[in-house]
Amino acid sequence: MKRYAVIALALVMMLSTFSLASAQDQAPLTVDIFGPGQRQVNLVILPPRSLEEQMPQFAETFEKTVKNNLSYLPFIKGTQMSQLLGGDPSKGVRSTEIDFRPLQLAKIDLVMTTGWKPNGVEVRVFDTFGRRMIIGKAYGRVSKENVVSIADRFCSAFVDALTGKKAFFDSPLAFVRQLGKSKEIYTVLPQGRELTRITTMGGFNLGPAWSPDGSKLAFTHIGGKSHYLGIFDAKTGKTTLHTEKLGQSVISPEFMPGGGLAVTLNRHGHADIFQLDGNYKPRRVLAKSSFIDVSPSFDRAGRKMVFTSGRAGNPHIYMMDLQSGSVRRITLDGPYNTHPCISPDGRYIAYNRRTGSGHRIFVYDLATGRDRQVSFGPGSDEYPAFGPDGYFIAFASNRSGQYKLYLTTRHGDAAKMIQTGSGAAFAPAWDTKLQ
Amino acid sequence: MNTRLALVMAMILCFAITIGAGCSSKSGSMPPGATQVKVEDETPPEPAPEPEPMPEPDYDQEALMQQQRQEAAVQLGFMINFAFDSYELSQEARDLLSQKARLMKQYTGMTMVIEGYCDERGTEEYNLALGEKRARAAFEHLVILGVEPERLSIVSFGEERPLDPAHNEAAWAKNRRDEFKVSF
Numbered sequence: 001m002k003r004y005a006v007i008a009l010a011l012v013m014m015l016s017t018f019s020l021a022s023a024q025d026q027a028p029l030t031v032d033i034f035g036p037g038q039r040q041v042n043l044v045i046l047p048p049r050s051l052e053e054q055m056p057q058f059a060e061t062f063e064k065t066v067k068n069n070l071s072y073l074p075f076i077k078g079t080q081m082s083q084l085l086g087g088d089p090s091k092g093v094r095s096t097e098i099d100f101r102p103l104q105l106a107k108i109d110l111v112m113t114t115g116w117k118p119n120g121v122e123v124r125v126f127d128t129f130g131r132r133m134i135i136g137k138a139y140g141r142v143s144k145e146n147v148v149s150i151a152d153r154f155c156s157a158f159v160d161a162l163t164g165k166k167a168f169f170d171s172p173l174a175f176v177r178q179l180g181k182s183k184e185i186y187t188v189l190p191q192g193r194e195l196t197r198i199t200t201m202g203g204f205n206l207g208p209a210w211s212p213d214g215s216k217l218a219f220t221h222i223g224g225k226s227h228y229l230g231i232f233d234a235k236t237g238k239t240t241l242h243t244e245k246l247g248q249s250v251i252s253p254e255f256m257p258g259g260g261l262a263v264t265l266n267r268h269g270h271a272d273i274f275q276l277d278g279n280y281k282p283r284r285v286l287a288k289s290s291f292i293d294v295s296p297s298f299d300r301a302g303r304k305m306v307f308t309s310g311r312a313g314n315p316h317i318y319m320m321d322l323q324s325g326s327v328r329r330i331t332l333d334g335p336y337n338t339h340p341c342i343s344p345d346g347r348y349i350a351y352n353r354r355t356g357s358g359h360r361i362f363v364y365d366l367a368t369g370r371d372r373q374v375s376f377g378p379g380s381d382e383y384p385a386f387g388p389d390g391y392f393i394a395f396a397s398n399r400s401g402q403y404k405l406y407l408t409t410r411h412g413d414a415a416k417m418i419q420t421g422s423g424a425a426f427a428p429a430w431d432t433k434l435q
Numbered sequence: 436m437n438t439r440l441a442l443v444m445a446m447i448l449c450f451a452i453t454i455g456a457g458c459s460s461k462s463g464s465m466p467p468g469a470t471q472v473k474v475e476d477e478t479p480p481e482p483a484p485e486p487e488p489m490p491e492p493d494y495d496q497e498a499l500m501q502q503q504r505q506e507a508a509v510q511l512g513f514m515i516n517f518a519f520d521s522y523e524l525s526q527e528a529r530d531l532l533s534q535k536a537r538l539m540k541q542y543t544g545m546t547m548v549i550e551g552y553c554d555e556r557g558t559e560e561y562n563l564a565l566g567e568k569r570a571r572a573a574f575e576h577l578v579i580l581g582v583e584p585e586r587l588s589i590v591s592f593g594e595e596r597p598l599d600p601a602h603n604e605a606a607w608a609k610n611r612r613d614e615f616k617v618s619f
Contacts (some may be wrong), residue, residue: 011612110566135443199448204595207560221594225548225588227563248589249567252560264564269571292564308561315561336520338558352558394592427559 041109041162043070043125046090048114055116055288058147063114063120064149069169069191073159074413079108095126095133101352103128110134119143123154123233127160134159148193155191159311167388167434174198174208174431177398178424183234185219190387190394190407192419198232205230205296207427211255212300214433218253218261228262229253229263252295257302262286264294273307287320287327295339298322299346300432306330306340306349317351317364330364333371337362339383343390344432348410350374350384361395363410374412381406385428388435394418394428414424469539504545507538508617511547515611517611519554522568524576528613529609533575534617536580543619550614551591554607559593566591573613 045067048059069075081088084106089099093115103111115122118367124136135158139150151171155277160166172187172194185198185208199205204222205354211218215235221228227250228241243250251264260283261276273287273296287293291310300304305320317330317340331337336354343350349364361375361384375381379399386393393410396403406415419426513535515528524532539545551570553562570589579582599606 045459181596204592206563220560222590222592225590227590249563251563251567251591251592264560266567266571271567292561292568294560294564295558308558313556336557338561354556 008219012409024305036047040075040077042077042079042107043110043112044081044084044103044106044108045112046081046088046114048116049090049093051093051115051117053118055132056142056144057117058142058144059114059121061144061147062142062151065148065304066155069152069155070158071203071411072168072407074409074411075163077111079106081398084108093124095124095131098126100126100128100131121150124159134158135155136222143145152189152191152193163389165389165391165433165435168392171388171431173394173405173428174210175383175420175428176206176208176426177420178403178426183426185217185230186420187217188418188420190392191420194422195419199230201230201239206431207252209252209254210429210431210433212257212433216255218255218263220250220253227251229261229276229279245281246276248417254296254298255299257300262296262298263294264296273305287318297340297342297349297396299342300344300435301346304342304346306351308338308340317349319366332369341385343386343394343410344388344435345390348386348390350386350410352382353382361393361408363393372397372410372412374408374410375406375415376412383427385430385431386410387430388432392430394430396426396428438571450468502541504619508545508619509533511538511545512615513618514612514614516608517569517613519607519611520557520565522565522572524572529576533580536577536582539582539586545619546564546586546588547577547616547618548616549589550616551589552596552610552612552614553594554610555594555597555602557594557609563591563593564583566593566597569611573615598606 011149020263028070039043044061048055048063067078069301070078073296089102090113091097093113095171097109109139110125119142120138120140121142122138125134126132129132137154142150150368156166159168162212164339169189169191174185176183176185177186182202183204183206183422185205188195198217201221206220208217217232219230220231221241226243226248228243229246230241231237231251232239233382247267249266253261253273255261255262257322261280262273263276264271265274265282270290271292271294272285273286273293274282274426275284275286277283286305287307289309289311293307293309296305303322305322308315308319309318314335315338317337318327319330320327334353338352340349347366349366351362352359353362358377358380359382360373360377361381363372363374374393375395377399379397381395381397383396393408395406397406403426405418405420405425407418408415466573513531515531549570552567555565572590574587577587597610599609
């Protein structure tokens with residue numbers, strides 16, 4: 001018992017030392033992912049070192065995981081150590097043990113060192129030009145079983161130190177996965193881990209959406225004679241189906257920031273967007289026309305709702321001010337614009353536009369009134385979903401022949417596929433509770 | 436005396452037979468049409484004797500009705516198709532719906548689920564709404580033609596369950612449809 005207490009104390013001291021060091025060395029290098037043109041930084045990961053005894057076998061797993069995680073971040077460009085003049089410029093893991101000159105010559109902005117101790121690891125990242133530590137973390141009791149999750153935690157802290165946002169590696173995506181002839185809801189982390197099956201009902205389970213606190217998922221379940229509103233509660237692990245007073249169509253449910261749920265129902269002969277109360281019964285109409293109104297999306301403050309409407313003859317994107325009820329048309333070009341997703345801060349609207357060569361993702365900037373294409377096929381790119389930071393955009397594309405999930409940013413960075421297992425994957429929705 | 440009389444009568448009879456035989460041989464040698472005799476029978480023909488009553492074939496009336504219902508269900512199941520991004524009923528669709536309305540009115544025990552479908556182009560949830568519009572267009576037309584609405588229900592499958600999984604106009608045209616599922 002005493003021994004554990006000593007170890008725990010040592011760990012706490014170690015962590016505080018690193019935190020202090022981190023605080024003292026105020027990081028001069030940051031990446032403004034919100035700027036008009038983001039900066040790309042070059043990073044080299046030095047080979048792991050054993051600080052006391054033999055290096056554990058899973059040291060390699062840690063390095064691989066970190067490299068894979070960082071490959072999802074378009075603002076970090078990994079460089080091989082073999083490209084450095086003179087090879088490994090370090091003799092240890094601390095700044096005093098690194099020769100920064102060859103790194104500066106190779107225009108490397110960041111260098112990462114990893115030092116292994118019995119059952120523990122220390123990871124540091126230095127700014128090569130400022131010769132300062134950007135982040136230093138120590139993790140105790142590292143084992144084969146938890147090494148991947150520790151690598152994820154480190155990456156999250158690293159991105160936080162660099163950009164001020166750490167949600168990326170910790171925020172799951174819900175999506176629809178094809179299983180034979182049925183479609184089921186799954187969740188996965190954007191780096192492709194923790195693939196979890198949510199629904200097991202068979203049939204078609206479509207259009208998942210997270211509650212603002214990430215504790216529930218809403219979706220459409222298509223039964224033989226009617227649609228159902230499906231609600232998965234992560235706290236109880238149970239899924240319930242609701243149909244009373246909802247009619248035969250329940251389309252594109254979306255939780256509202258202030259409580260309640262918005263969903264398209266057909267109660268008066270046309271598809272309108274309704275707000276449901278806490279018991280999932282219709283409370284009031286949010287958007288109504290004689291045409292199709294569908295796909296609501298809300299900003300975090302609950303001031304704006306964007307949605308798709310066919311009121312102009314073709315589907316276009318509209319935005320409603322939820323306080324005044326005034327509606328403004330957003331898209332003016334193209335015959336088919338659908339599936340809008342507003343960024344949590346309410347500034348950008350990602351949506352799907354049909355072009356001559358397939359569907360593409362566009363981002364509309366409400367501040368400037370400008371559109372920007374952020375996906376480029378081939379095939380069709382659909383279902384854009386903003387991440388919690390309003391920077392990453394997940395979408396589905398059949399560019400490889402089968403629909404899979406991809407990541408890009410609102411700047412249109414090269415798309416990277418998210419691992420979702422076998423079978424097609426559609427309709428990503430990002431849990432945005434961490435911001 | 437009696438013997439003599441009998442003998443005389445026998446002789447007369449023999450003579451008569453001989454004469455008759457001679458006449459008969461003569462008539463056989465007469466040319467056709469030589470005789471002017473025309474026989475007209477004015478008596479009405481006797482009615483044909485009543486045939487023996489045959490046993491009725493032992494058909495199962497229930498099976499027959501069942502077969503007729505199934506045939507009706509097959510006809511009720513004929514799909515209708517739509518143009519891209521449209522839920523307007525074509526004349527062909529209206530004709531098929533008229534036939535369905537007639538059958539639904541004939542078989543009052545039947546109920547029907549109208550399923551709306553879209554092609555794979557377009558967004559899932561917009562297609563779910565469009566499929567619903569397509570199913571509702573058929574629903575409303577059948578109600579106008581006199582089918583009780585409580586016997587009909589609609590559900591949209593959007594772009595799910597394509598009839599033809601190919602990615603071309605021919606496949607898309609097949610997949611933009613209403614299907615009619617009958618229960619009885």
